[in-house]
Amino acid sequence: MKELPPIGPNEALFLDFDGTLVDLAPRPEDVRVSDDLIVALSRLQDRLKGALAVVSGRPISQIDRFLAPLHLPAAGLHGLEHRHTVDADIVRTKPGPEIRALKGVVRNSGLLEKGVFLEDKGATVALHYRSVPAMEEAVVRLVSEALEALPALHIIRGKMVVEVKPFASDKGSAVRSFLEHEPFKGRKPIFIGDDVTDEDGIAAAQDAGGIGIKVGDGETCARYRLSDVAAVHDWLAGRTTVTET
Numbered sequence: 041m042k043e044l045p046p047i048g049p050n051e052a053l054f055l056d057f058d059g060t061l062v063d064l065a066p067r068p069e070d071v072r073v074s075d076d077l078i079v080a081l082s083r084l085q086d087r088l089k090g091a092l093a094v095v096s097g098r099p100i101s102q103i104d105r106f107l108a109p110l111h112l113p114a115a116g117l118h119g120l121e122h123r124h125t126v127d128a129d130i131v132r133t134k135p136g137p138e139i140r141a142l143k144g145v146v147r148n149s150g151l152l153e154k155g156v157f158l159e160d161k162g163a164t165v166a167l168h169y170r171s172v173p174a175m176e177e178a179v180v181r182l183v184s185e186a187l188e189a190l191p192a193l194h195i196i197r198g199k200m201v202v203e204v205k206p207f208a209s210d211k212g213s214a215v216r217s218f219l220e221h222e223p224f225k226g227r228k229p230i231f232i233g234d235d236v237t238d239e240d241g242i243a244a245a246q247d248a249g250g251i252g253i254k255v256g257d258g259e260t261c262a263r264y265r266l267s268d269v270a271a272v273h274d275w276l277a278g279r280t281t282v283t284e285t
Contacts, residue, residue, distance in 0.1 A: 044251065044264050044282040046275075049087055051250070052224040054215055054241060056233035057096040057103060060255050063269050064199060066171045068098070068159055073106050080277040082110055090126065090223040095119075095211050095231070095241055097203060099161055100130050113224075118196075118205055118237060119214030120163045124221045133208065135163045138190040142204055145186045151178060163206065170200035198235045212240030219248060232272060253282055260285070 058064055062071040085092045093113040094103050100116035100123055115122045120133040143165055146158055155172035156179055169175045179202050187193055196203040215231060218224045229250035231241040242252030242262045252262035255272055264282045266272050274280040
């Protein structure tokens with residue numbers, strides 16, 4: 041079985057956040073970032089001359105808060121927000137009328153009183169049911185029915201979460217955009233992610249001649265796999281190699 045060597049100095053590294061850099065939590069604000077992770081990412085940022093970015097469904101402001109004092113290029117809300125370099129301003133897509141209408145439907149549905157958690161991200165919305173898994177069918181049904189009248193939006197099924205976003209952007213388009221700009225331009229991309237939404241980023245990296253790494257179990261187009269968040273931390277710190285799927 042072929043092994044992927046440690047991260048090279050001429051590569052560009054794209055990292056999902058939840059389920060990749062941090063373990064999942066019942067509520068998004070409950071995740072914990074270890075000091076060792078901050079140290080490893082800081083060293084990689086220097087080694088890659090800045091070609092290290094977080095590509096997440098979270099807003100960039102949350103990524104900055106969790107990784108402080110580290111400041112990285114980032115794509116948030118599946119690419120609806122982006123900051124191509126550490127010094128750039130965040131460019132945001134404004135929430136459209138359809139996503140605002142969906143938020144109203146959710147708030148009036150009664151699901152929030154039953155333990156479903158609404159994460160309002162501005163241009164996207166996520167409904168978390170990790171603490172009430174029996175509500176999955178009701179959440180999916182509500183969103184699916186609402187989207188019949190909101191054709192500019194589409195649903196993304198994740199780990200105990202249903203997210204809705206405009207069709208305009210995904211993690212793959214975010215990676216391709218980074219690769220058009222310094223310091224990522226001309227480098228071999230590596231994308232690491234654990235969820236369905238990360239498959240677009242993995243595919244984009246591999247289509248550009250790079251590498252995709254899947255975290256955890258499940259079907260994937262990635263050619264390599266890491267078992268869990270702890271294994272990601274070990275690989276980022278250079279303590280282990282990645283095995284081909």
